[in-house]
Amino acid sequence: MNLNIEAEKQNTYDAIVVGTGISGGWAAKELTEKGLKTLVLERGRNVKHVVDYPTMTKDPWDFPNAGRLTPEDLKMLPVQSRTNWIGQDTKHWWVNDLENPYTEKKPFDWIRGYHEGGRSIMWGKQTYRLSQMDFEANAKDGVGVDWPIRYNDLAPWYDHVESYIGVSGQAEGLSQLPDGKFLPPMELNCVEEVFRDKVAEKFGRKITIGRVAHLTAALPHDPSRGVCQSRNLCSRGCPYGAYFSSNSSTLPAAARTGNMTLRPHSIVHSIIYDEKKGKAVGVRVLDAETKQEIEFFAKIIFLNASTLGSAFILLNSVSNRFPNGLGNGSDQVGRNLMDHQYRTGAEAEIEGFDDKYYIGRRPNGIYIPRFRNIGNDKSTDFIRGYGYQGGGSRDSWARGVAEMSFGEELKESLTSPGPWKIGITGFGECLPYSDNRVTLNTDKKDVYGLSTLTIDAEWKANEKAMRKDMRVTAAEMLEASGFKNVSMYDAPNNIGLGIHEMGTARMGRDAKTSVLNKWNQVHEAPNVFVTDGAAMTSSACQNPSLTYMALTARAADHAVSELKKGNL
Amino acid sequence: MNRREAIQRASLVLGYALTGPAIVGVLQGCKASPELTYKPVFFSEDQALLISELSEIIIPKTSTPGAKDAGVPGFIDQMLKEIYTKEQQDDFLKGLAEFDADAEKEYGDHFALCTPEQRTALVKKHHDAAFSKGVDLGSTAWWNAGGGGKTPFIVKAKELTILGFFTSEPGATKVLQYNQVPGPFKGCVPLAEVGKAWAT
Numbered sequence: 001m002n003l004n005i006e007a008e009k010q011n012t013y014d015a016i017v018v019g020t021g022i023s024g025g026w027a028a029k030e031l032t033e034k035g036l037k038t039l040v041l042e043r044g045r046n047v048k049h050v051v052d053y054p055t056m057t058k059d060p061w062d063f064p065n066a067g068r069l070t071p072e073d074l075k076m077l078p079v080q081s082r083t084n085w086i087g088q089d090t091k092h093w094w095v096n097d098l099e100n101p102y103t104e105k106k107p108f109d110w111i112r113g114y115h116e117g118g119r120s121i122m123w124g125k126q127t128y129r130l131s132q133m134d135f136e137a138n139a140k141d142g143v144g145v146d147w148p149i150r151y152n153d154l155a156p157w158y159d160h161v162e163s164y165i166g167v168s169g170q171a172e173g174l175s176q177l178p179d180g181k182f183l184p185p186m187e188l189n190c191v192e193e194v195f196r197d198k199v200a201e202k203f204g205r206k207i208t209i210g211r212v213a214h215l216t217a218a219l220p221h222d223p224s225r226g227v228c229q230s231r232n233l234c235s236r237g238c239p240y241g242a243y244f245s246s247n248s249s250t251l252p253a254a255a256r257t258g259n260m261t262l263r264p265h266s267i268v269h270s271i272i273y274d275e276k277k278g279k280a281v282g283v284r285v286l287d288a289e290t291k292q293e294i295e296f297f298a299k300i301i302f303l304n305a306s307t308l309g310s311a312f313i314l315l316n317s318v319s320n321r322f323p324n325g326l327g328n329g330s331d332q333v334g335r336n337l338m339d340h341q342y343r344t345g346a347e348a349e350i351e352g353f354d355d356k357y358y359i360g361r362r363p364n365g366i367y368i369p370r371f372r373n374i375g376n377d378k379s380t381d382f383i384r385g386y387g388y389q390g391g392g393s394r395d396s397w398a399r400g401v402a403e404m405s406f407g408e409e410l411k412e413s414l415t416s417p418g419p420w421k422i423g424i425t426g427f428g429e430c431l432p433y434s435d436n437r438v439t440l441n442t443d444k445k446d447v448y449g450l451s452t453l454t455i456d457a458e459w460k461a462n463e464k465a466m467r468k469d470m471r472v473t474a475a476e477m478l479e480a481s482g483f484k485n486v487s488m489y490d491a492p493n494n495i496g497l498g499i500h501e502m503g504t505a506r507m508g509r510d511a512k513t514s515v516l517n518k519w520n521q522v523h524e525a526p527n528v529f530v531t532d533g534a535a536m537t538s539s540a541c542q543n544p545s546l547t548y549m550a551l552t553a554r555a556a557d558h559a560v561s562e563l564k565k566g567n568l
Numbered sequence: 569m570n571r572r573e574a575i576q577r578a579s580l581v582l583g584y585a586l587t588g589p590a591i592v593g594v595l596q597g598c599k600a601s602p603e604l605t606y607k608p609v610f611f612s613e614d615q616a617l618l619i620s621e622l623s624e625i626i627i628p629k630t631s632t633p634g635a636k637d638a639g640v641p642g643f644i645d646q647m648l649k650e651i652y653t654k655e656q657q658d659d660f661l662k663g664l665a666e667f668d669a670d671a672e673k674e675y676g677d678h679f680a681l682c683t684p685e686q687r688t689a690l691v692k693k694h695h696d697a698a699f700s701k702g703v704d705l706g707s708t709a710w711w712n713a714g715g716g717g718k719t720p721f722i723v724k725a726k727e728l729t730i731l732g733f734f735t736s737e738p739g740a741t742k743v744l745q746y747n748q749v750p751g752p753f754k755g756c757v758p759l760a761e762v763g764k765a766w767a768t
Contacts, residue, residue, distance in 0.1 A: 060735040068651050187755030230753040357759045360750035397734040401727045406626045406695055415743060417765040
């Protein structure tokens with residue numbers, strides 16, 4: 001008895017954060033900086049900034065087989081390799097699919113990284129605010145439920161996050177894509193400038209440089225991070241800390257407070273709910289190395305295990321009070337799964353700039369903010385809209401395979417850069433559908449003997465109609481810009497491949513139809529906060545990570561203030 | 569044509585008979601000409617010789633390094649062993665055998681033992697034929713190099729050669745230019761200021 005009490009005491013903290021990805025890192029930073037003794041649980045291994053980036057400074061010839069994955073590698077990555085971009089340089093960041101199974105009722109690409117920092121190491125770094133239009137959209141269209149917050153609720157937290165992580169971008173004054181606290185923008189190249197000017201002239205649409213979480217100037221508050229060197233080897237981990245990741249930024253900040261205990265190999269599989277107290281009191285952890293079950297306790301719990309990971313934990317937290325999973329009285333946990341659709345658009349060639357080139361590999365492209373269904377632009381085929389991402393470049397040596405020559409002639413021609421090309425792909429909003437959902441599968445177990453998820457989701461009519469427009473409109477803009485050989489493309493794109501999965505524990509105003517309140521608290525268990533992608537009530541069309549971070553910082557502030565008032 | 573026949577022919581061409589240590593070396597296959605510059609892990613010695621000479625025809629040594637200097641033959645050998653599936657390996661070897669058989673048919677000799685002019689002519693014949701049929705490589709053609717898709721042998725060999733060459737240090741740094749740490753991105757500069765194409 002006494003031993004148990006002693007053990008419980010040892011395993012008790014002010015706060016527990018589950019996950020160290022882009023939102024978990026923020027929860028850790030904010031809670032520890034506000035003085036809370038915080039246990040941060042990571043299911044995978046430690047990844048220390050710089051020290052644990054084994055490939056970060058390798059040259060192309062340092063990898064065997066030009067960096068290609070072997071059939072043995074591919075056997076372990078049947079889902080992860082659907083991305084088509086994993087090579088020897090980054091294969092250590094992606095989960096072994098055989099050890100982490102799930103069931104696809106319909107094809108769903110679940111792309112994951114289980115290690116400290118999670119996908120914040122490999123993310124695309126595109127960083128955009130949602131707008132007032134996005135927060136109002138569900139209510140206006142009668143789709144899903146209304147967001148319980150508006151732009152002004154989140155704006156100061158967008159400021160807070162952007163200022164800290166460093167976001168390079170160009171202010172454009174667009175209401176549908178609010179400006180932020182920007183470091184200097186990266187440069188457009190010669191043909192992108194032409195495209196920007198032509199599209200403005202012919203369509204009245206903006207083209208801007210991508211807004212990215214890269215430092216283009218020093219951050220006075222964080223001298224450990226350096227300025228981007230245009231290596232574009234980001235997803236290996238950056239030796240300069242030039243792009244934002246949990247590893248380069250928030251986790252070191254949390255560690256500096258002395259208030260963080262980061263425990264790796266700690267698989268949180270459920271939340272402990274105390275029926276007498278009527279609240280969540282801690283989490284159950286399976287130690288991935290020792291296979292031991294351990295319980296940890298805290299006054300508040302932040303779930304940042306990723307959209308599907310957090311849904312899993314809620315669904316798997318079954319008690320008398322919550323027979324269908326913690327906080328799932330609304331039956332909305334696991335529903336409304338969304339992603340962004342992309343990989344369709346158009347490309348073209350540009351003549352007249354053969355004497356121009358660029359220096360550096362810019363880890364960024366152009367962005368065309370949403371214009372559909374805004375102002376006088378009305379689509380009859382679909383609601384909401386999409387943005388475009390893409391860019392121009394000169395063809396590389398790879399063009400040589402398709403050239404008619406070989407020998408000296410081929411070699412000579414490849415020493416010069418190839419023709420200018422430009423391409424864009426849409427990034428389209430996905431609506432929340434209650435039958436796009438994940439459920440707990442207690443029959444199929446993972447290597448730890450834990451239940452798994454079954455995913456049943458698909459693009460529906462609105463997304464399909466939008467997809468056609470993404471393609472045709474891309475070609476229209478390239479044509480109107482005077483570019484040559486415009487061609488449309490539509491590559492296979494399972495839901496999930498956008499790696500923007502979200503929505504499985506949505507925020508809302510009503511506990512009957514949503515899981516979280518306006519502060520990301522579980523309606524039915526207010527000391528549990530979910531601040532990763534699961535919280536999203538609609539998907540908008542912007543890359544979502546910034547919004548997860550802002551929601552997390554806002555929720556952490558509220559949590560600490562409520563804790564101090566004795567309300568939690 | 570076997571090695572004995574090759575020696576006879578060489579003797580005729582040269583007008584004298586090889587004797588002594590030289591001929592012993594050739595007969596034992598330890599002093600084959602052309603020479604292999606690496607030890608194959610996948611190909612037989614004859615196959616390796618063919619690939620070696622073929623890659624050098626595709627990217628020859630000029631004032632800058634060629635395929636052999638850059639270790640491309642060894643690269644292709646290792647790719648076949650470690651990246652290609654059994655089916656892709658078989659397909660590649662079948663194409664290689666057919667290509668060599670055509671050399672015998674046209675010139676009465678293994679490709680590797682043909683004269684440089686004959687080799688070039690044979691590559692041109694196969695290369696032209698492959699492209700006249702319209703090889704659809706698309707803009708992501710170079711990815712096929714690891715997958716050995718349904719392209720003719722000559723195109724697969726070309727893909728592998730180009731991939732191996734421009735990802736090698738000599739190809740990237742001596743034929744093209746490479747800078748791992750370029751510094752802040754400059755979007756629009758005169759080509760004359762940059763010089764050659766970037767390797768990455």
